Every structure is written in structure tokens, then in C-alpha cells.
Amino acid sequence: MFEVSCLHLAANLWLVAIKAAFPLPPMNLRRYITSFAFISALASCAFAQPLVSPEVHADRTITFRYNAPGAKEVLLYSEAVTKAQPLQQDKQGVWSFTTAPVAPDIYVYSYIVDGRRVLDPANPVIKYNLFSTENQIHVPGPKTLPWEMNDVPHGIIHRHHYRSTIVDEERDVWVYTPPGYDATSAEKLPVLYLLHGFSDAEDAWVTVGRANVILDNLIASGAAKPMLVVMPRGYGNREVVAGGWAILRTPGWQQAWQNSNARFGQSLLNEIIPLVERNYRVSSDRNARAIAGLSMGGTQSLLIGLTASDRFAWIAAFSAGGMPEDYDQHFLGLKDKLNPDLRLLWIGCGTEDSLITGNKKFSAWLNAHGVQHTWKETPGQHNFLLWRRYLAEVIPLLFQESAPAKH
Amino acid sequence: MFEVSCLHLAANLWLVAIKAAFPLPPMNLRRYITSFAFISALASCAFAQPLVSPEVHADRTITFRYNAPGAKEVLLYSEAVTKAQPLQQDKQGVWSFTTAPVAPDIYVYSYIVDGRRVLDPANPVIKYNLFSTENQIHVPGPKTLPWEMNDVPHGIIHRHHYRSTIVDEERDVWVYTPPGYDATSAEKLPVLYLLHGFSDAEDAWVTVGRANVILDNLIASGAAKPMLVVMPRGYGNREVVAGGWAILRTPGWQQAWQNSNARFGQSLLNEIIPLVERNYRVSSDRNARAIAGLSMGGTQSLLIGLTASDRFAWIAAFSAGGMPEDYDQHFLGLKDKLNPDLRLLWIGCGTEDSLITGNKKFSAWLNAHGVQHTWKETPGQHNFLLWRRYLAEVIPLLFQESAPAKH
Numbered sequence: 001m002f003e004v005s006c007l008h009l010a011a012n013l014w015l016v017a018i019k020a021a022f023p024l025p026p027m028n029l030r031r032y033i034t035s036f037a038f039i040s041a042l043a044s045c046a047f048a049q050p051l052v053s054p055e056v057h058a059d060r061t062i063t064f065r066y067n068a069p070g071a072k073e074v075l076l077y078s079e080a081v082t083k084a085q086p087l088q089q090d091k092q093g094v095w096s097f098t099t100a101p102v103a104p105d106i107y108v109y110s111y112i113v114d115g116r117r118v119l120d121p122a123n124p125v126i127k128y129n130l131f132s133t134e135n136q137i138h139v140p141g142p143k144t145l146p147w148e149m150n151d152v153p154h155g156i157i158h159r160h161h162y163r164s165t166i167v168d169e170e171r172d173v174w175v176y177t178p179p180g181y182d183a184t185s186a187e188k189l190p191v192l193y194l195l196h197g198f199s200d201a202e203d204a205w206v207t208v209g210r211a212n213v214i215l216d217n218l219i220a221s222g223a224a225k226p227m228l229v230v231m232p233r234g235y236g237n238r239e240v241v242a243g244g245w246a247i248l249r250t251p252g253w254q255q256a257w258q259n260s261n262a263r264f265g266q267s268l269l270n271e272i273i274p275l276v277e278r279n280y281r282v283s284s285d286r287n288a289r290a291i292a293g294l295s296m297g298g299t300q301s302l303l304i305g306l307t308a309s310d311r312f313a314w315i316a317a318f319s320a321g322g323m324p325e326d327y328d329q330h331f332l333g334l335k336d337k338l339n340p341d342l343r344l345l346w347i348g349c350g351t352e353d354s355l356i357t358g359n360k361k362f363s364a365w366l367n368a369h370g371v372q373h374t375w376k377e378t379p380g381q382h383n384f385l386l387w388r389r390y391l392a393e394v395i396p397l398l399f400q401e402s403a404p405a406k407h
Numbered sequence: 408m409f410e411v412s413c414l415h416l417a418a419n420l421w422l423v424a425i426k427a428a429f430p431l432p433p434m435n436l437r438r439y440i441t442s443f444a445f446i447s448a449l450a451s452c453a454f455a456q457p458l459v460s461p462e463v464h465a466d467r468t469i470t471f472r473y474n475a476p477g478a479k480e481v482l483l484y485s486e487a488v489t490k491a492q493p494l495q496q497d498k499q500g501v502w503s504f505t506t507a508p509v510a511p512d513i514y515v516y517s518y519i520v521d522g523r524r525v526l527d528p529a530n531p532v533i534k535y536n537l538f539s540t541e542n543q544i545h546v547p548g549p550k551t552l553p554w555e556m557n558d559v560p561h562g563i564i565h566r567h568h569y570r571s572t573i574v575d576e577e578r579d580v581w582v583y584t585p586p587g588y589d590a591t592s593a594e595k596l597p598v599l600y601l602l603h604g605f606s607d608a609e610d611a612w613v614t615v616g617r618a619n620v621i622l623d624n625l626i627a628s629g630a631a632k633p634m635l636v637v638m639p640r641g642y643g644n645r646e647v648v649a650g651g652w653a654i655l656r657t658p659g660w661q662q663a664w665q666n667s668n669a670r671f672g673q674s675l676l677n678e679i680i681p682l683v684e685r686n687y688r689v690s691s692d693r694n695a696r697a698i699a700g701l702s703m704g705g706t707q708s709l710l711i712g713l714t715a716s717d718r719f720a721w722i723a724a725f726s727a728g729g730m731p732e733d734y735d736q737h738f739l740g741l742k743d744k745l746n747p748d749l750r751l752l753w754i755g756c757g758t759e760d761s762l763i764t765g766n767k768k769f770s771a772w773l774n775a776h777g778v779q780h781t782w783k784e785t786p787g788q789h790n791f792l793l794w795r796r797y798l799a800e801v802i803p804l805l806f807q808e809s810a811p812a813k814h
Contacts, residue, residue, distance in 0.1 A: 050650020184590060
């Protein structure tokens with residue numbers, strides 16, 4: 001009975017909270033809230049004391065908390081735990097779970113409350129996603145970790161808005177310029193085109209992958225050449241991401257997927273690269289152009305990069321997914337160009353990622369046809385824990401005079 | 408019974424969905440999903456057909472949908488409806504509600520499912536907020552509406568990362584440069600410092616307020632002078648936004664609020680303005696510097712702008728909230744400087760906003776002390792529907808040779 005009334009009260013209080021808070025500013029908000037006597041009386045129900053969540057302890061365990069009196073079940077799904085973990089409820093209706101000590105890293109997590117995903121209201125750090133936005137928690141580590149913010153010069157992220165006539169959509173492309181980039185200098189810098197995964201957007205390599213922080217650190221230490229990094233939106237049509245995850249189960253989806261990758265390739269070559277080369281002091285020499293991406297973006301890097309090896313001399317694919325498997329049809333005609341053209345062809349995948357099978361198969365096909373490349377098998381799954389490391393490993397290889405050995 | 412099992416199944420399916428989808432890419436995701444026979448069998452439970460939500464109809468009604476078999480109550484809270492509206496469930500467990508025809512605009516909304524806020528999984532457009540991220544829906548209107556994207560040259564948003572020693576925090580500041588901004592030109596442009604409201608962040612004026620679109624349109628039509636717009640994070644300490652909405656009910660919060668506004672002012676004058684003037688071709692003349700903001704940002708614009716009228720000649724406050732009410736103590740010593748110093752002092756508030764009382768009081772105090780200003784009372788509430796219009800009204804007034812009459 002308490003649960004039910006509490007559920008309904010919670011609903012109303014949320015509305016009050018949203019209405020009060022969401023438009024109204026603080027001084028007024030306080031008057032507004034305290035004008036509801038019953039809220040004070042039942043504060044523990046929906047307006048409890050401020051919660052700290054997640055809390056990272058000195059021993060690098062993490063306590064996740066969520067205030068939900070009346071909930072039947074609160075589950076934590078996170079890269080910080082090996083499987084979904086149930087939170088336990090205390091007398092005040094605050095649910096919590098504490099992990100074992102975890103390695104310093106950045107972890108994505110979600111709460112599933114009675115079967116429905118909710119964001120952690122106590123944690124403003126989110127991982128944006130087209131279908132299912134979640135939260136992130138940073139467990140700080142030594143400054144030598146490539147994604148740790150250090151006291152070094154920082155590059156700038158530029159967000160350009162343009163209309164893609166090829167995709168028929170208004171969209172943004174994000175451009176990272178390295179520290180000290182000078183639009184007035186004559187020096188022309190190289191460019192990495194860095195592609196996100198399916199269901200993510202152009203922000204993901206910055207807001208989750210920390211590409212700008214990784215570049216800042218590698219450039220500061222001299223490990224990487226100063227370069228621009230261009231992060232476009234990687235969909236070639238609307239259909240491929242229309243309607244949430246369920247879209248994947250619709251008959252037309254696979255066709256939309258192939259069309260999307262093809263169209264995106266046309267847009268990259270004919271709209272995005274020209275936009276970048278109009279707006280920035282960058283080289284248009286193929287030896288100064290790289291393409292890399294994760295998952296869907298890894299597949300696109302291979303499809304676009306190998307097909308247009310006259311435009312890209314450096315290609316890297318992280319945990320590529322959704323590759324067409326008729327390699328001969330796509331790549332056989334190109335194979336003789338690739339060794340002379342490519343300075344780097346880098347393919348990596350996590351050993352705990354079921355996609356490793358397909359990636360191994362493609363690496364074997366390249367070997368069978370004498371196409372030199374780096375094949376990397378790494379302990380890890382299909383997530384940004386691996387991709388941040390891959391980016392930090394590949395960036396120093398790019399645009400170097402002496403290209404690394406490909407085997 | 409169905410409800411309960413469905414709730415639990417939904418929980419598990421969500422985990423599958425997250426696990427499958429969240430790391431795994433599409434082709435593999437499909438294999439992965441279809442490998443769960445029971446998902447196909449019970450697809451209607453958590454993995455239904457793709458939903459369109461919200462759907463804007465030709466008559467400008469909006470249908471909001473949410474797939475939640477087993478839910479007891481789904482409520483819509485939105486600027487598009489006058490009060491919370493219950494959605495109705497169909498046989499498939501899809502909940503929906505259709506509004507009356509609404510005016511072309513951009514509306515924020517949330518679903519409250521059994522007392523808990525959830526994002527609309529079918530709508531990737533969110534309104535980010537530190538405490539309660541929601542969704543947005545755009546009801547398109549005539550291209551003359553200032554926030555409608557038109558085929559005009561677009562400015563660029565630049566995101567600078569810096570360490571604020573005054574706030575002791577790593578943070579971003581967003582900078583809009585107008586179309587055709589040329590870092591190599593000798594021309595120095597004016598700058599508007601544009602401040603967000605409480606619980607929002609530096610992105611809000613772009614991602615919800617559409618400030619870049621409004622500027623693009625007004626500059627293209629010749630109504631506004633080309634200018635930079637600087638959007639910093641408006642908190643002067645961590646405490647003021649720590650722990651979700653409940654923080655507002657804690658004893659120390661009011662002190663944190665006052666300290667936050669004071670510290671933010673110091674950071675704006677001593678860190679943010681210098682950063683902007685180091686990085687861009689902008690004038691450092693007070694006549695080329697404006698400050699404006701909404702709600703908390705309106706109060707900050709008045710506190711900072713009036714106190715530092717030697718730095719700002721143009722001040723605008725939209726629906727200012729949380730103003731200190733001892734006006735004499737804060738402003739009496741300044742009043743004689745303000746008429747000669749200020750080219751614009753613009754104060755506006757919605758008539759349906761309970762904050763209008765305080766704003767009227769302040770306008771009356773200014774009148775009583777002969778401080779010239781524009782007072783604007785507008786039908787409207789405390790939200791971006793009003794603030795987008797206020798921005799579009801104020802921008803053309805800024806940096807004009809002939810300052811508008813202040814009464």
C-alpha cells in the first residue's frame with residue numbers, strides 16, 4: 001500500500017520537481033517546493049537527501065546509488081561489473097551496490113528499475129546515444145593513462161553545421177585542432193577522419209573516447225604529430241537508425257545498413273573532406289590523410305579507405321562490425337594497389353568480442369592476397385575501454401616519415 | 408501476473424538489448440538478438456516494432472508514444488501541454504497521447520513511468536540537464552521564426568577546454584563565431600557573453616536556445632551586427648549543483664548559491680574574457696561587450712554587468728531568478744554610473760512566471776533611482792519558448808551606433 005501511494009506520490013513529486021525546477025530558478029524554487037507541506041513530510045519518498053552516486057572510494061571500489069522507494073528491482077548494468085548486479089534497498093528506499101576494486105578507467109553504466117532504463121539523477125556525466133543514453137563514471141588513474149586530463153596545452157573542438165545534400169539532412173561535423181593551431185600560418189597539417197559506432201553520434205569520440213584528451217597528451221609528449229581530427233556523423237540515411245533498437249529486427253534494415261555505409265562514404269569524400277579543406281590549413285596530400293573508426297566506423301574505414309586508397313594512406317579499424325563478407329567482390333580488384341598505396345593498414349579486435357571471428361577472417365583474406373597489414377588481437381570486449389587504448393596506440397603511428405612495418 | 412513476469416522479462420531484455428546493442432555492432436547484433444528465441448516469441452514485451460515518437464501531424468497535433476507493457480501509469484509532462492497528461496495503453500502495450508494543435512515551436516518533454524522519469528527511446532533529441540535530462544520535439548514553422556534553420560551561412564561553435572583556478576575545476580566554454588569570421592582579418596568584432604540557467608550547462612543556449620541559429624538568421628537578414636557569442640559554464644562552485652534537486656532543500660544551499668554567483672563573476676572577468684580575447688579577433692572596448700542571460704544567468708548578468716559597467720555597456724536579463732533583494736546594498740552606490748555607462752539595460756519576464764514579481768520590484772527600484780532601462784512584460788512562462796524570443800529581440804539592439812531609447 002505504501003509502495004503504491006508512494007509510486008503515485010513520487011510521480012506527482014517528480015512533476016512538481018520538474019515543473020518547479022525545470023523552469024523555475026533556485027530562490028523561487030525553494031519557496032515553491034517548501035510551499036508543498038506534504039513534500040517535507042514525505043521527503044524520503046521522492047525528495048530525499050542529496051545522494052552521492054556513483055562514489056569512487058580510495059580502494060577503487062565504486063558505490064552506485066539510486067533513490068527509489070517502492071521499486072521492486074534495481075539492476076546495475078556497467079562495464080565496471082562482469083554481469084548485471086542487483087542493488088539492495090535500505091530503510092530509506094535508497095538502493096545501492098558496491099563493486100570490487102576496478103582498474104582506473106572510464107565506465108559506462110545504466111540502472112534498470114522495474115524493467116525500465118533510467119539515468120542516474122545524481123550523475124550529470126552521460127554517454128549520449130541515439131537509442132539509449134547512459135551515464136559514465138571516471139575512476140582516476142596515473143597521469144600516464146592516455147585519457148587522463150593533464151596540465152598540458154589543450155586543442156579546440158569546432159562544431160560546423162552544414163547541409164548534406166547526399167544524405168539530405170542538416171548535420172554537424174566536429175573538428176579537433178591541436179594546441180597552437182594557427183589559421184594564419186602557412187604550415188599545412190595532416191588530418192585523421194575518425195568514425196563512431198552504430199547508435200552513437202559525432203560527439204562519441206570526444207565525450208566517451210576522449211580523443212581530444214588523448215591527442216593533447218600524445219602531442220605534448222612528442223609521441224604524436226600535430227594533426228586535425230575530424231569527427232562526422234556516420235549515417236548515410238535516416239532509416240538505419242529510425243525507431244530505436246527494434247529497427248534492427250525489421251526486414252528492410254540490412255539494406256538500409258548497406259545503403260547507409262555507401263552514402264556516408266560519398267558524403268565523406270564529396271562533402272566533409274572539402275568542407276574541412278576549405279576551413280582549415282590542412283594538406284590535401286593523401287599521405288597526410290588518415291581514416292579510422294570503431295565498430296560500424298571500423299567497417300566504414302575499411303570500405304571507404306581501401307576503395308579510395310588514392311585519398312587515404314593510413315587506415316585503422318577497431319573491432320569492425322557489419323563488414324560485407326564477400327571480400328573478393330569488394331576488394332579483390334584493389335589488392336594490387338594497396339601495398340604501394342598504404343602507409344598503414346591496422347586492424348584490431350578484442351579477444352572477448354564475438355566480432356573477432358569476422359575480423360580474423362578478413363585479416364586472413366588480406367594475408368592470402370599478400371596485402372600487408374598489422375593484425376592486433378587484444379584482451380578486451382567491444383567497448384571504449386579498448387577503443388581509447390587502440391586510439392592511443394594508433395595515433396603515434398600516423399603521418400610519421402618512417403611508416404611502421406605492416407607485419 | 409503477466410505484468411510482473413513482463414516487468415522482469417523486460418528487465419532482462421533491456422539488459423540483452425544494452426549488452427547486445429551497446430557494445431555490439433549491427434550485423435552481429437542481429438545474430439546476437441535472434442539467437443534469443445524467447446525474444447522473438449515475446450517481442451511485443453520489450454522489443455516491439457519500431458515506434459515513431461513523437462509524431463508531429465499535419466494539423467500540428469503531436470502524438471507521443473512509449474512502449475511499456477506492464478506499466479501502471481505513463482504520464483507526459485511537456486511545454487506542449489498545459490498540465491501533465493496520462494498516456495493510454497493499447498493491446499500491444501504501447502502507450503500514447505495526442506495533443507491539441509500546438510504552435511510551431513520547440514517543446515521539452517518527459518515521460519514519468521510508474522513514478523520514474525525515462526527518456527523517450529524513439530527520440531534521439533535530448534535537452535541535457537545536470538539533474539534531469541529530457542527530450543525535445545520540434546514543430547516546424549515558417550522560416551521567419553528566428554529559430555528555424557534556414558539556407559543561410561552558418562557560424563561555427565568552438566569548444567575550449569580550460570582549468571578555472573578560481574572555481575578549481577576543469578571546464579569548457581563554447582564560443583560562436585559568425586559566418587565569415589576571419590581570424591586573419593584586422594577587424595575586431597563585439598562579444599556577447601550569454602549565460603544559462605540553474606541546472607543547465609554551457610550547451611543549453613545552443614542545444615535548446617538555438618542561439619547559433621538565431622544569430623545566423625539575424626545576421627543573414629542584416630538585422631544583427633556580426634558578433635561572437637561566448638557561453639561559459641555558469642557555476643562558481645561544485646556545491647550549488649551537487650546531489651540533484653534535493654540539494655536545494657539543504658541548509659547550506661543558499662550560501663553556496665550566493666558564493667557561486669560571486670565566484671562565477673570573478674571567473675568571467677578574470678579567466679573567461681581574457682581567454683576569449685587571447686583566442687579571437689575581438690574588441691576589448693566596453694562598448695563592444697554585452698552580457699545577457701536567463702533565470703540564474705539573468706541574475707548573474709545584472710549582478711556582474713551592473714557592478715562592472717566599466718566592462719559591459721549592454722546588459723539584458725531574461726526572467727532573472729534568485730536576485731538578492733537588498734537592492735540598496737548591491738546597487739545604490741553604482742546608480743550614478745549606470746546612465747552614462749550603459750547603452751542598454753533590458754529586463755524582461757513572462758507574465759505567467761511567478762518570478763515576475765521580483766523582476767517588477769527591481770525595475771521599480773531602478774525607476775525610483777532614475778536608472779534608465781527597458782522593462783518588458785510578455786505573455787509566457789519560465790522556459791525557452793520565451794527565451795528564444797527574447798534573444799531574437801535583444802540581439803538586434805546590441806552594438807548599434809544609435810543605442811535604443813532605454814524607456
